[in-house]
Amino acid sequence: MLHEEVVSRVRAMLLDGEIPPGARIPERDLCEKLQISRTPLREALKVLAAEGLVQLLPNRGSRAARLTDKDMRDLFEVCQGLEALAGELACERITEAEIADVAAAHTAMVRHYGDRDLLQYYRCNRTIHEAIIAAAGNPVLSGLYESVTARIRRARYVTPMTPRRWALAVQEHEAILNALQRRDGVGLSHILRAHLRHKREEVLQAGFAEQDEAPAPWQRQA
Amino acid sequence: MLHEEVVSRVRAMLLDGEIPPGARIPERDLCEKLQISRTPLREALKVLAAEGLVQLLPNRGSRAARLTDKDMRDLFEVCQGLEALAGELACERITEAEIADVAAAHTAMVRHYGDRDLLQYYRCNRTIHEAIIAAAGNPVLSGLYESVTARIRRARYVTPMTPRRWALAVQEHEAILNALQRRDGVGLSHILRAHLRHKREEVLQAGFAEQDEAPAPWQRQA
């Protein structure tokens, strides 16, 4: 198994919640689960720690990072900034073919909205957002966006929506597609930010802060 | 030596150019220079590779990453987005005391401009930008900003400036401070973006693309 594969596997386990937030990560167990030795696993854990997914406690091993409400707010804020930037850049650089792709995904998404199929709706939604990022043609931006969204993905794409909010979101997406087709970068940027601000409010209202696993009150968190 | 210390040391060597861009990094040499064994060094290299400072070639070791013009442009673009976001957030959250600190750094910077002391000027400049980031009160943002600026620091703070551009930069900084004092988030955001756009043009004009170390023509780059 390649180094990057180990990183991906463990990252997936963290993001999918297979390793729950706040849980300790016993190296030995993960080693035998992944059928590798401790050295490559430890390398992967350090990388994931640098990404903010894992918390390293010196001489006390590693834990899956917990996301507080504050973390979630911070991540959403940055995500807003990144999407806004991507929107502006995308309007300058996107090809007609790519616009058509986004339009297709949008149409599919609206259809799933009509069917009230939340899962498929979210899938198309994500496709659209990622297409806009990709259209910005900036690998640095793409990388940071990937890292940030990965951490809020469960919150972003799992939160149930009220009919009212869902309708608003679809409406916003109409505006997003429209701005993109008009190549109105400033407009798109504003819409994306508002869109994400609303999403953030949803998520925070839903109370998606990740709880501590062993919240013994006298143990202060490092 | 702690893990984070190893990462920092090697990162510093890369950013300072002690390990030149494109240079191969023989693990054994660095090990004895840092007085550590290969295991912790390799962990650090993987982390730095995830940060984009190091390029891992499977079974062929690692190289210090080279920055192309495109990389530089991408990094500046993202930097613009992050600073713009930070400017808006800072205007909402900055304290009067922090504004005073920025104002003091600004005054000092203008004085160094009067003395044509580029080094001290850049020092104050950086203080101001970092203070704005810090005032945004978003650790995720701070972390990404730190990572992005580290990679363009040499270009950003080493490029010589024409008198004309320098004067413009100072003028822009007046506007930055002014917007901050008025807590005009949107205005600050725009000024910061223009400021960085100008900076980027300077840097790219100066031709700061990092050359290959061993550009043997028949060796294709991975």
Place this chain on the structure above:
DNA sequence: TTCACCAATTCTGAATGCAAAATGGCGACA
């Protein structure tokens, strides 16, 4: 002289072993 091929060396990547630190349990004492 130049190219191709092969052996030897060097270097990377991963597993194992060892010392140090932390965790948990047991007993002593207040």
Place this chain on the structure above:
DNA sequence: TGTCGCCATTTTGCATTCAGAATTGGTGAA
């Protein structure tokens, strides 16, 4: 009975070791 301190066990962090791949140098043939 509850708390503190000490010792055994577990786990981490690192050095060392081992296997495999890549590079280098050399040899021979065209």
